[in-house]
Amino acid sequence: MQSVGSSKRSLIACLLLIVVGVWASAASAGSLEEQTLRVAAELRCPVCQNLSVADSPSEMATQMREVIHDKLKNGESPDQIRSYFVSRYGEWILLSPARHGFNWVAWLLPFVAILGGGGIIVLTIRRSIRRGHESNVEQSSPTDPRYASRLESELKEWER
Amino acid sequence: MATWKKLSLLLSIIPILLLLAYGFKTNPREVPSPLVGRQAPPFAVVMFDGSHNSLEQLLGKPIVLNFWASWCFPACYEEAPHLEAAWQAYRDRGVVFIGVDIQDRDTDAKGFIDRFKLSFPNGPDVQGKISIDYGVYGVPETFFIGKDGTIHYKHVGALNEKVLRAKIEEML
Numbered sequence: 001m002q003s004v005g006s007s008k009r010s011l012i013a014c015l016l017l018i019v020v021g022v023w024a025s026a027a028s029a030g031s032l033e034e035q036t037l038r039v040a041a042e043l044r045c046p047v048c049q050n051l052s053v054a055d056s057p058s059e060m061a062t063q064m065r066e067v068i069h070d071k072l073k074n075g076e077s078p079d080q081i082r083s084y085f086v087s088r089y090g091e092w093i094l095l096s097p098a099r100h101g102f103n104w105v106a107w108l109l110p111f112v113a114i115l116g117g118g119g120i121i122v123l124t125i126r127r128s129i130r131r132g133h134e135s136n137v138e139q140s141s142p143t144d145p146r147y148a149s150r151l152e153s154e155l156k157e158w159e160r
Numbered sequence: 161m162a163t164w165k166k167l168s169l170l171l172s173i174i175p176i177l178l179l180l181a182y183g184f185k186t187n188p189r190e191v192p193s194p195l196v197g198r199q200a201p202p203f204a205v206v207m208f209d210g211s212h213n214s215l216e217q218l219l220g221k222p223i224v225l226n227f228w229a230s231w232c233f234p235a236c237y238e239e240a241p242h243l244e245a246a247w248q249a250y251r252d253r254g255v256v257f258i259g260v261d262i263q264d265r266d267t268d269a270k271g272f273i274d275r276f277k278l279s280f281p282n283g284p285d286v287q288g289k290i291s292i293d294y295g296v297y298g299v300p301e302t303f304f305i306g307k308d309g310t311i312h313y314k315h316v317g318a319l320n321e322k323v324l325r326a327k328i329e330e331m332l
Contacts, residue, residue: 046297059263063288088201088295090194 036069039078043085044095052095193295193314200225200305201293205260205283208270213258213281215309222331223305224257224324227291229264230272232299235318239300240276246324247280255328259283262291262299306331 040054045061053061053068064085071081085093097103195201203225204214215223226243228236247257259282261269266284273282285291294303297316304313304327313327 060288060291064292066287067289067292087194088293089297090192090295 032069032072035072035078036065039068039072039081040065042082042095044093046089046093193311195295195303195311196314198311200303200309200311201290203260203290203293205258205281205285205290207281207283208261208266208273209281211281213283215305218256218258219309220307222255222307222328223303224255224328225260225294225303225305226257226319227260227262227285227294227296227299227301228272229262229299230268231264236272236300237276239318239320240272240278242319242321242324244276244278244280245321246328249325250328251280253332255332257281260285260290262288262296304328304331 037054040061041052043053043064045051045053045056045058045064047058047060048056051061053064055061068081071084072078076084082094086098091098091103097106099107200215200223202215204212204216206212224243224246226239228240230236243257243259247255251257257280259273259278259280261272261282262285264284269282269284272278294301300318302315302319303311304315306312312331315323315327
């Protein structure tokens with residue numbers, strides 16, 4: 001009886017081990033696929049119009065994804081893989097330019113443009129508000145002396 | 161105020177004009193390759209005739225490595241006769257020509273080879289690894305590899321006789 005119980009337990013343990021093993025391998029395969037797509041999403045497809053290697057259905061992009069997959073499988077890091085593609089195609093292959101040297105212009109120019117544009121908008125609004133005030137002040141001041149004297153005489157009449 | 165406006169207008173137009181001038185001045189065929197001047201990536205091809213060729217075997221000889229495809233019309237069709245003629249002219253001087261057929265069907269590729277009577281070795285890049293290793297954007301592209309295995313020049317687009325001869329002579 002005891003031997004039957006222990007064999008049952010060892011069978012369950014074996015099954016658990018198999019399930020955990022299968023799950024672990026499936027999980028690691030999934031992560032490899034995810035990593036492949038993550039690296040591929042940062043690379044420009046050489047034969048497409050503004051599509052990443054991850055998004056392109058072209059044969060070349062498929063082959064590039066296979067290369068990324070194989071390199072990840074062989075233990076290369078995403079940085080090493082990116083460097084590999086840069087060494088073959090140049091920095092053009094990266095969808096986002098690397099943050100160094102002249103490339104900083106590409107990163108900073110949009111912010112400079114937004115700040116500059118915002119500044120111009122603020123200045124224009126301020127100027128138009130000031131102009132509005134000035135024109136109100138101009139309108140409220142008595143310009144014609146005939147009206148002023150007439151107003152004065154009418155006020156005196158009303159006071160009587 | 162008017163001067164300030166004119167100045168800012170000029171300052172915004174000048175960089176755009178300079179950028180356009182630079183763009184019009186550059187040759188779109190000259191795709192800069194980081195590989196030029198560097199050691200050629202190793203390759204090994206099983207040719208359509210079953211023979212093997214690799215960079216390792218061919219080191220010490222100038223190599224013309226041409227990437228092509230049968231669907232690449234008209235550029236590959238234009239350059240094929242020039243490649244064969246140059247191969248015939250330089251084969252006795254130790255120059256090696258290798259054709260790498262990419263993203264193609266074997267039957268179509270063999271039809272292309274027969275059509276132009278290409279007698280230099282040609283083979284398929286089955287998984288595209290050679291073309292990726294050489295940073296190929298499209299076809300045709302040709303790499304001129306010196307005797308020491310350094311990439312001497314990369315040509316994008318159809319080759320003509322003049323370029324072929326000039327670049328081979330530079331390597332000899």
